[in-house]
Amino acid sequence: MTAYVSIEGVARRYGPTTIFQDVWFGIARGEFVCLVGHSGCGKTTILNILAGLEAPDDGAVIVDGQAISGPSLDRAVVFQGHALMPWMTAAGNVAFAISCRHRDWSRAACDAAAREALKRVGLDHAADRKPAELSGGMKQRVGIARALAINPKMLLMDEPFSALDALTRGALQDEVARLVSETAQTGFMITHDVDEAILLADRILLMSNGPEARIAEVVVNTLPKPRTRANLHHMPGYHALRDHILDFLIARSRAFKADAPPADWSARAVPAVSPALSPSPLAAE
Amino acid sequence: MTASVSFWRSAGLSLLILAIFLGAWEIAVMPKAGGGGAALDPEYAALLGQAAAQGGTTPMPGPSAIGKRLFELLADPFYVRGPNDQGIGVQIAYSLLRVGAGFGLAAIVAIPLGFVIGMSPLLNAALNPFIQVLRPVSPLAWMPLALYSIKDSAISAVFVIFICSIWPMLLNTAFGVASVRREWLNVARTLEAGRWRTAIRVILPAAAPTIVTGMRISIGIAWLVIVAAEMLVGGTGIGYWVWNQWNNLSIADIVIAILMIGLVGLALDRLLGLGARAVAWRE
Numbered sequence: 092m093t094a095y096v097s098i099e100g101v102a103r104r105y106g107p108t109t110i111f112q113d114v115w116f117g118i119a120r121g122e123f124v125c126l127v128g129h130s131g132c133g134k135t136t137i138l139n140i141l142a143g144l145e146a147p148d149d150g151a152v153i154v155d156g157q158a159i160s161g162p163s164l165d166r167a168v169v170f171q172g173h174a175l176m177p178w179m180t181a182a183g184n185v186a187f188a189i190s191c192r193h194r195d196w197s198r199a200a201c202d203a204a205a206r207e208a209l210k211r212v213g214l215d216h217a218a219d220r221k222p223a224e225l226s227g228g229m230k231q232r233v234g235i236a237r238a239l240a241i242n243p244k245m246l247l248m249d250e251p252f253s254a255l256d257a258l259t260r261g262a263l264q265d266e267v268a269r270l271v272s273e274t275a276q277t278g279f280m281i282t283h284d285v286d287e288a289i290l291l292a293d294r295i296l297l298m299s300n301g302p303e304a305r306i307a308e309v310v311v312n313t314l315p316k317p318r319t320r321a322n323l324h325h326m327p328g329y330h331a332l333r334d335h336i337l338d339f340l341i342a343r344s345r346a347f348k349a350d351a352p353p354a355d356w357s358a359r360a361v362p363a364v365s366p367a368l369s370p371s372p373l374a375a376e
Numbered sequence: 377m378t379a380s381v382s383f384w385r386s387a388g389l390s391l392l393i394l395a396i397f398l399g400a401w402e403i404a405v406m407p408k409a410g411g412g413g414a415a416l417d418p419e420y421a422a423l424l425g426q427a428a429a430q431g432g433t434t435p436m437p438g439p440s441a442i443g444k445r446l447f448e449l450l451a452d453p454f455y456v457r458g459p460n461d462q463g464i465g466v467q468i469a470y471s472l473l474r475v476g477a478g479f480g481l482a483a484i485v486a487i488p489l490g491f492v493i494g495m496s497p498l499l500n501a502a503l504n505p506f507i508q509v510l511r512p513v514s515p516l517a518w519m520p521l522a523l524y525s526i527k528d529s530a531i532s533a534v535f536v537i538f539i540c541s542i543w544p545m546l547l548n549t550a551f552g553v554a555s556v557r558r559e560w561l562n563v564a565r566t567l568e569a570g571r572w573r574t575a576i577r578v579i580l581p582a583a584a585p586t587i588v589t590g591m592r593i594s595i596g597i598a599w600l601v602i603v604a605a606e607m608l609v610g611g612t613g614i615g616y617w618v619w620n621q622w623n624n625l626s627i628a629d630i631v632i633a634i635l636m637i638g639l640v641g642l643a644l645d646r647l648l649g650l651g652a653r654a655v656a657w658r659e
């Protein structure tokens with residue numbers, strides 16, 4: 092696997108506490124990776140480092156063979172709290188992003204492209220509304236449209252649906268799954284929702300509890316695409332996959348100790364498992 | 377607490393209060409029937425100056441007398457008959473001009489400077505002691521220094537307005553800029569918006585409501601200070617006019633000036649209120 096992005100030995104420390112260190116993983120072009128772990132283990136920090144918004148205390152992020160030194164238009168971020176500018180309309184928010192990508196475009200061209208981007212997430216009717224006049228799900232969709240409108244090489248999402256009700260979240264998950272598979276968008280997403288991870292991710296990184304968190308396991312999602320929420324749970328292997336991740340979150344995430352890792356574990360080559368292919372003994376317990 | 381009241385009911389009550397107030401005033405100043413020769417307090421007589429010295433008393437005018445005088449003044453507000461005899465409109469225009477110039481200059485200095493201070497914690501900390509010491513100084517305390525160094529009373533008045541307008545705008549701009557949400561700045565960073573675009577498209581609109589609030593406070597203070605400043609420097613302006621009418625003992629004119637100052641101040645505040653509404657945003 093030739094990685095488009097690789098995270099190499101990244102660490103974050105606050106004084107004497109090490110939140111995480113020795114984090115290594117790569118994301119291939121066209122691949123969608125989800126990061127799952129308990130609250131406070133450092134997921135947002137990893138995403139911010141990947142985006143270039145924060146510098147790691149150790150290690151580096153390599154994109155296309157080059158270490159990054161800051162944020163880039165190539166790595167669009169969908170923020171957890173939507174982060175729309177309340178003084179701009181939905182179209183204005185997206186057009187602002189487009190005008191940053193295409194400095195030479197006219198205002199009208201940016202606006203037209205913004206409306207096109209909103210149409211892709213089904214919001215063409217709300218283009219002229221301010222964020223305050225949109226529901227939570229609509230705001231999050233504008234955030235996604237803004238990220239996709241600049242044609243990023245990579246999409247970074249920090250729990251984009253966690254603040255939404257279950258129905259809206261489900262609809263948006265299907266929508267993102269469709270958009271991502273249509274364009275083979277490279278993506279990295281943090282989530283607490285196991286089904287969301289299985290729906291979207293090609294690989295799921297499982298992070299142990301902090302402090303001293305690590306990527307403890309990599310789960311390869313072998314379920315066939317396209318996946319939708321409607322067909323997901325009928326797929327053979329789905330339950331094994333889901334149980335494997337839940338078991339990790341409930342028990343193994345706490346049991347994992349970086350100073351006494353499992354025999355086959357190494358920070359640079361975290362063991363990958365495919366529970367959907369061959370149900371692991373752990374999941375069968 | 378603030379249950380909505382109907383406009384007509386509140387306006388009716390306002391008119392009623394006004395009518396009672398004016399009526400009581402009118403009755404209070406009515407010449408007493410069997411009066412005449414009421415002994416004047418000597419201190420009061422001394423204050424009244426020449427008029428009292430000449431033996432004349434100036435009674436407090438009633439609302440009807442003031443109304444008549446107001447009508448006279450407003451019939452021709454813009455006449456100019458020599459430097460000491462100009463219409464009330466001309467005087468207000470002079471004052472507005474000074475406030476406009478002082479306030480405008482202050483805005484030109486305070487808003488960009490506040491922007492820089494708000495963006496740089498270092499500059500903020502470095503300049504804060506100066507601002508904290510200078511801000512509480514009454515703007516009129518600057519007047520002698522201004523007269524001494526500028527040697528022009530008209531410009532000195534503008535300078536005093538400049539000094540008093542600058543602090544609220546400076547502090548509000550710096551505060552507004554410093555408290556722009558981190559997530560919006562992060563959006564701009566991930567879009568590689570650049571410093572200039574971030575300042576204009578993100579920080580300025582985000583901080584605009586706070587900045588306009590600062591401008592609103594500034595113009596209110598400027599309008600308060602201009603009256604006192606013009607009393608000091610003389611020549612023209614509504615402040616000077618008030619003082620002049622006091623020397624002439626035209627009490628009705630003074631009451632009218634108070635009313636006019638209030639109305640113009642209200643208009644200035646409403647103007648910036650419109651500005652505030654234009655830049656307001658709601659989450």
Ligand SMILES: Nc1ncnc2c1ncn2[C@@H]1O[C@H](COP(=O)(O)OP(=O)(O)OP(=O)(O)O)[C@@H](O)[C@H]1O
Pocket residue numbers: 105110129130131132133134135136137301
């Ligand atoms: N300024 C700071 N000083 C000390 N510790 C900090 C600071 N900022 C963050 N942390 C710690 O860093 C850890 C990682 O934070 P981060 O936001 O990355 O967690 P997360 O995995 O995204 O959590 P969640 O799932 O709740 O969003 C947390 O345990 C937090 O307490």
Ligand SMILES: [Mg+2]
Pocket residue numbers: 134135136249
């Ligand atoms: Mg987080």
